[in-house]
Amino acid sequence: MTGPDVHRALSRIAHEIVEKNHGSDDLVIVGLQRGGVWIAEALATKISQIEPELVVPLGVIDVSMHRDDIDLRPASQVAISHIPCDITDTTVVLVDDVLFTGRTVRAALEGLNSFGRPKCVQLAVLVDRGHRELPIRPDFVGKNLPTKNSDDVLVSVDGVTVTAGEGK
Amino acid sequence: MKHIRSISEIGKAGVLAIVERAKQMSEINSRPVPKVPALRGKTVVSLFLEDSTRTRLSFETAAKRLSAETMNFSVSTSSVNKGESLRDTIETISDMGVDAFVVRHKSSGIPWQIEQWTDASIINAGDGAHQHPTQALVDCFTVSEAFGVDSFEGLTISIVGDIRHSRVARSNVEAFAMLGAKVIIVAPSTLLPPDVGHWPVTISNDIDDVIGTTDILYMLRLQSERMDQGLIPNLSEYGNRFGLSEKRVSQLPLNARIMHPGPMNRGVEMQVDPSHLSQSLIHRQVANGVSVRMAVLFTALTLNDDRDHAIQGLTKEAAQ
Amino acid sequence: MSVVFRGGNIVTNEGVVHADLVVQGGQISEIGSGLAAKEVVDISGLTVFPGFVDLHAHLREPGREDTETIETGSRAGAKGGYTAVIAMPNTNPAQDNVPTIEFVRLQGQRAGLLEVIPSGCITMGREGKALAPMAELAKVGVKLFTDDGSGVQDPLLMRRAMEYSKELNVVLGQHCEVSSLTQGAVMHECGCSSDLGVPGWPSIAEELMVHRDIELARLTGARIHFLHLSTAGSVKLVRQAKLDGLPVTAEVTPHHLSLTAELLRGFDATFKVNPPLRTISDIDALKAGVLDGTIDAIATDHAPHARRDKELPLDQAPPGMLGLETALGVTCAALDLDPLAIAQVMSVAPARIAGIADRQGNLPRVGVAANLCFVDLNATWMINPETMASKSSTEIWSCVMVRR
Numbered sequence: 001m002t003g004p005d006v007h008r009a010l011s012r013i014a015h016e017i018v019e020k021n022h023g024s025d026d027l028v029i030v031g032l033q034r035g036g037v038w039i040a041e042a043l044a045t046k047i048s049q050i051e052p053e054l055v056v057p058l059g060v061i062d063v064s065m066h067r068d069d070i071d072l073r074p075a076s077q078v079a080i081s082h083i084p085c086d087i088t089d090t091t092v093v094l095v096d097d098v099l100f101t102g103r104t105v106r107a108a109l110e111g112l113n114s115f116g117r118p119k120c121v122q123l124a125v126l127v128d129r130g131h132r133e134l135p136i137r138p139d140f141v142g143k144n145l146p147t148k149n150s151d152d153v154l155v156s157v158d159g160v161t162v163t164a165g166e167g168k
Numbered sequence: 169m170k171h172i173r174s175i176s177e178i179g180k181a182g183v184l185a186i187v188e189r190a191k192q193m194s195e196i197n198s199r200p201v202p203k204v205p206a207l208r209g210k211t212v213v214s215l216f217l218e219d220s221t222r223t224r225l226s227f228e229t230a231a232k233r234l235s236a237e238t239m240n241f242s243v244s245t246s247s248v249n250k251g252e253s254l255r256d257t258i259e260t261i262s263d264m265g266v267d268a269f270v271v272r273h274k275s276s277g278i279p280w281q282i283e284q285w286t287d288a289s290i291i292n293a294g295d296g297a298h299q300h301p302t303q304a305l306v307d308c309f310t311v312s313e314a315f316g317v318d319s320f321e322g323l324t325i326s327i328v329g330d331i332r333h334s335r336v337a338r339s340n341v342e343a344f345a346m347l348g349a350k351v352i353i354v355a356p357s358t359l360l361p362p363d364v365g366h367w368p369v370t371i372s373n374d375i376d377d378v379i380g381t382t383d384i385l386y387m388l389r390l391q392s393e394r395m396d397q398g399l400i401p402n403l404s405e406y407g408n409r410f411g412l413s414e415k416r417v418s419q420l421p422l423n424a425r426i427m428h429p430g431p432m433n434r435g436v437e438m439q440v441d442p443s444h445l446s447q448s449l450i451h452r453q454v455a456n457g458v459s460v461r462m463a464v465l466f467t468a469l470t471l472n473d474d475r476d477h478a479i480q481g482l483t484k485e486a487a488q
Numbered sequence: 489m490s491v492v493f494r495g496g497n498i499v500t501n502e503g504v505v506h507a508d509l510v511v512q513g514g515q516i517s518e519i520g521s522g523l524a525a526k527e528v529v530d531i532s533g534l535t536v537f538p539g540f541v542d543l544h545a546h547l548r549e550p551g552r553e554d555t556e557t558i559e560t561g562s563r564a565g566a567k568g569g570y571t572a573v574i575a576m577p578n579t580n581p582a583q584d585n586v587p588t589i590e591f592v593r594l595q596g597q598r599a600g601l602l603e604v605i606p607s608g609c610i611t612m613g614r615e616g617k618a619l620a621p622m623a624e625l626a627k628v629g630v631k632l633f634t635d636d637g638s639g640v641q642d643p644l645l646m647r648r649a650m651e652y653s654k655e656l657n658v659v660l661g662q663h664c665e666v667s668s669l670t671q672g673a674v675m676h677e678c679g680c681s682s683d684l685g686v687p688g689w690p691s692i693a694e695e696l697m698v699h700r701d702i703e704l705a706r707l708t709g710a711r712i713h714f715l716h717l718s719t720a721g722s723v724k725l726v727r728q729a730k731l732d733g734l735p736v737t738a739e740v741t742p743h744h745l746s747l748t749a750e751l752l753r754g755f756d757a758t759f760k761v762n763p764p765l766r767t768i769s770d771i772d773a774l775k776a777g778v779l780d781g782t783i784d785a786i787a788t789d790h791a792p793h794a795r796r797d798k799e800l801p802l803d804q805a806p807p808g809m810l811g812l813e814t815a816l817g818v819t820c821a822a823l824d825l826d827p828l829a830i831a832q833v834m835s836v837a838p839a840r841i842a843g844i845a846d847r848q849g850n851l852p853r854v855g856v857a858a859n860l861c862f863v864d865l866n867a868t869w870m871i872n873p874e875t876m877a878s879k880s881s882t883e884i885w886s887c888v889m890v891r892r
Contacts, residue, residue: 280755
């Protein structure tokens with residue numbers, strides 16, 4: 001994906017989010033630290049351009065404390081969660097850059113629990129690269145990118161690149 | 169970092185990493201449900217062979233918020249305090265499967281002595297007059313939070329009181345100096361350790377010399393036994409020479425702060441009630457205790473990699 | 489029965505001589521070349537010393553046989569080249585009465601490995617309050633009196649002890665420690681003790697008593713022997729006292745010649761000892777003292793403790809280190825001594841101080857009692873706690889590679 005491709009995909013996703021949720025006012029956008037943060041910000045901006053009366057709260061969530069592999073990998077750098085409102089009875093749209101095994105999203109779902117009980121949680125990702133290890137599926141996808149398990153996928157506002165790697 | 173026993177052993181990078189991690193823990197503590205599964209399946213045993221309710225509860229809460237299992241041995245019976253069965257106690261508990269010991273003992277050195285009897289992480293909650301690293305970490309976090317800085321360059325911190333018998337003083341001198349502060353220790357000569365020429369401090373025997381220029385006034389508790397040991401003539405003379413009076417509070421610089429590790433000996437070193445003082449950080453020290461101890465437990469019980477600090481922005485890859 | 493020891497290097501008054509040596513009837517009967525006897529022992533490569541004499545060992549019997557017995561202690565001593573050991577009197581019951589003295593001597597004879605010579609207490613029960621019956625004990629052969637484990641705190645009592653003992657032709661040994669200055673002390677008072685937050689044992693606590701007893705010796709003319717000197721200041725005081733011609737002698741332990749207080753940073757109670765390990769400059773002064781004769785003798789202060797006691801927290805663990813088996817090796821690792829000097833500090837001088845020079849501590853020559861030890865001066869060995877003879881082998885020395 002090129003830079004412009006990313007831009008267009010985000011615009012489309014923003015429209016899809018608004019459409020699926022019937023322009024409702026109980027949306028909360030939550031970006032996953034770290035890769036999903038800039039995308040969540042971009043989506044929130046675009047949504048406010050599409051529906052100017054809609055004020056969508058924007059939050060970030062750090063899932064490092066909820067990972068299921070804390071014993072297997074060194075602890076990640078410190079990142080903070082911040083959700084500016086009560087998420088109980090809201091529709092939370094979790095945002096991440098790449099959906100891979102699904103474990104990060106599972107951790108994020110658990111993390112949300114300590115903030116409240118959303119009415120509904122949806123998932124928006126820029127890239128779905130396959131190789132799911134858990135029954136997690138995205139509601140909004142920028143692009144489906146078949147990859148090998150050992151590939152490295154890098155996402156930024158300038159584009160998406162896939163390089164052959166040595167494995168996880 | 170498997171063991172958290174002394175500030176020098178933790179090192180500057182370790183201190184900074186734990187203070188940084190504590191920010192994350194602080195946020196978790198502000199959530200409606202302040203609990204994460206990070207230490208699920210781990211067992212943390214408190215072995216408090218010297219009384220302390222506050223520190224023990226602080227650790228226990230910290231462990232529970234990280235979903236660890238906790239076990240409690242606050243044995244103050246003399247036989248275990250004499251160390252008669254300390255080895256047996258440690259080995260027996262270790263056989264039951266424990267990931268970390270949080271130990272407080274009135275003898276210096278216990279956290280190092282018990283290392284040979286267990287594979288668990290050892291966290292020092294205070295050994296004799298030697299070290300109290302988690303208190304120093306709480307204090308560094310509190311200063312960092314209050315002054316909005318990561319480095320203490322340019323800050324003057326004066327520690328006043330019975331330095332000689334204080335593990336808090338020893339840990340704090342090391343930690344504050346490590347982070348760049350100018351550290352002054354203030355005490356009568358009899359309450360200073362015999363040989364501190366090599367400590368990274370300036371020495372003063374007069375609190376009034378520092379009161380007008382210090383950024384932080386850190387008061388230590390004076391135990392009344394010191395009077396019986398011939399170290400000071402009486403409590404009232406000590407209080408007059410080194411106590412925090414109304415007058416001294418008024419002489420503090422504008423943005424100076426007051427700290428105390430607790431518990432306070434009112435009327436001796438504290439002659440004012442600090443809860444009324446806007447300069448007091450004492451309530452923050454208490455409030456930060458759980459967050460910092462969560463960071464300590466997390467650091468000791470999860471895989472650590474020295475590269476962590478060097479890695480800039482862990483890739484999304486690793487986070488998935 | 490006679491034995492010839494062939495091919496050894498014998499430390500004699502005339503220097504080290506390569507010769508054969510014959511022992512007959514417990515005495516040296518001949519020294520020369522090409523000698524013969526009923527039994528032949530080849531000792532080529534070994535050096536023959538007068539058997540070493542330890543002025544200062546704690547054999548723990550009666551009272552703490554779980555940590556050491558006179559037999560196991562004798563074995564350790566024999567392995568260390570000792571043919572005589574002065575047994576310290578802080579036993580239980582204390583060696584302040586004739587029956588206990590006789591018991592200790594008898595146990596030594598039963599073990600049959602070396603001569604165990606009981607010392608006596610200066611004060612009853614070592615309590616520092618009333619004099620022990622020194623004349624009675626001297627009558628049964630006690631030549632050295634000490635309250636070791638503690639010093640005699642009361643200057644008046646010490647003066648009386650010195651005056652009383654003077655006519656008995658015995659020597660008083662002092663463990664110099666002003667106890668009010670060392671309450672709760674765990675290690676030498678220094679930067680390290682300040683860092684660790686433990687009470688320290690300042691050098692002055694030893695030096696004050698050394699000074700006091702030197703002056704009391706000057707006043708009374710009694711012989712005083714200073715046990716386990718540990719500070720540079722003490723060496724200086726004793727040096728001056730000798731220059732003044734006073735009847736003063738002194739000993740030092742191998743560990744005080746080699747180890748410093750820094751070892752306590754690991755909180756290992758193995759290194760907790762009384763007087764404590766001190767600093768490099770103290771070590772340098774003590775070494776100089778041995779070399780210039782200010783310090784007369786090496787004495788081990790062999791002090792066994794049960795492993796579980798040494799595993800107590802540092803402030804609770806009892807002080808004491810082993811020494812009998814390793815004394816020669818550690819001393820020679822610390823100091824460069826020629827064979828004659830070794831014989832002097834490990835055998836000749838201690839025997840003289842202990843009053844046993846009639847049979848111990850004599851350089852090999854015809855007619856003297858055959859108390860000898862045979863040493864390979866070129867061997868190096870690692871000390872292994874597993875193979876040591878003392879009952880209480882703790883791991884002090886396991887990292888030290890020693891010669892001989």
